[in-house]
Amino acid sequence: MYRYDEFDHAFVASRVAQFRDQVERRLSGEIAEEAFRPLRLMNGVYLQLHAYMLRVAIPYGTLNSRQMRMLAHIARKYDRGYGHFTTRQNIQYNWPRLKDTPDILAELASVEMHAIQTSGNCIRNVTADHFAGAAADEAADPRPYAEILRQWSSVHPEFSFLPRKFKIAVTGAPHDRAAIQVHDIGLHLKKNDKGELGFDVYVGGGQGRTPMIAKKIREFLPEEDLLSYITAVMRVYNLYGRRDNKYKARIKILVHETGVEKLSAEIETEFNALKNSELKLPEADVASIAAYFAPPSLPARAEGWTNLAAWKKADPAFARWVDQNVKPHKHPDYGMVTISLKPIGGIPGDATDAQMDLVADLAEEFAFDEIRISHEQNIILPHVALADLEPLYRALKPAGLVTANSDLITDIIACPGLDYCALANARSIPVAQAISERFGAPERQAEIGELKIKISGCINACGHHHVGHIGLLGVEKKGAELYQITLGGSADEHSSIGEIIGRGFEPEKVTDAVEVVVNTYLGLRLSKDETFLQAYRRVGPQPFKDALYGGNTAEAA
Structure with a gap:
């Protein structure tokens, strides 16, 4: 993983000192909250419903054991003993005191x-x-390019005050696990017939009040042109993006209102003026950054196959965990392990200080000191020998970290909702807990198969409900919480926005409604191999509307 150079250390240290002075001035009353707000936001400090919240960056979701232990330490010393991992692969602390935030930084x-x-x-x-860097299906590791973009974009003088926030995602595999088509810019790294690397570029995706799937505007952008082209996109957006209405300020609105062809032409014009400038990526610089992401030397561990078969036969719970939470690695003797932060009845994405410390220890012992955070709010150990899966499982089990539900119905994405967020209309956490408990039996989850539920407590869609196979949006109506159901969303290479099925459901009825949807799917699927999403795309929304609303077209409208 990337290591700071001398500039990085000096830059971050100066920002800490600057913010310390700003906090002291705010606490003394020298500056008012209105003036302080943009200063704290530049350093990841929000004012939530009950307290300040600090959001810490985990670039492209990669960290090591030393960093994970620091996250645990901060949770223990400055917060209430836990942190919340988010859909941007970051971590949030919900209860820090403002006076402590400079020390935390x-x-x-x-x-x-x-x-x-x-x-x-x-x-x-x-x-x-x-x-990334471990998957058997990827063309190349996308993280070096994410790091190049991070360095380029950090406090970029031209792009620090955009019309609205801007999000970029990168994947290097044909199966998109980074949700690139619901980002402002999505980059798909691939190889051409000559073995050269380049990017398909998607622009204008996003969720929130106006969900949209990104449009592909460039096929196979050469690697050397990455920064030139992304700069061109950003300049066009910065010039034409709306600043008069924050609800229409995202680049997706610009794409929609201007049209893909016209906007692409504007970007190409800007790109042609930049492509031979200092923004062209030198091969040596790319190689230098890529060297930080060289995979660990993985010795052959052929005994793992024999041992694993015996362990699975002896322990059905362990077998379920391996089958569900361990994915194929580039090296046949290794696997990629998902440590689920979705215990049955738990809060999705939360990890205690003790759990984080344990993961750090186990990453050192079993995973070459590499840890990842997924946008699905789980922890990943990307390089684990099959021969080490059983001792890893035994170490994780007492900490409640062996829930075998990756990609299943209880692997729920959820935002903090009205329990913490001042923008929320409804609670996400209790709904996620109730659904998890209803469907928590291993046999029930196995029967249902792959099904992604995503829950947001407001239209801002931090829980990605628009792209859930089943999406739940909390809304407020006449002072009461309701949950709107969408079906058929997806955030993979075949991305789609879910369809609203009908009127919302009260909190006490939403879990029953989800069960109706699930049972309807089970009754109409052609075989056990037909997933919920496949079945929905085959039959459409009507059978689910009929089941939920009993043919009442007014309620289903």
């Missing part, structure tokens, strides 16, 4: 971490496939 800086550009109208944390 200083401690983060000691392990090469920060909270810069985790908020504000700037380029946010660049995200990537959580299996």
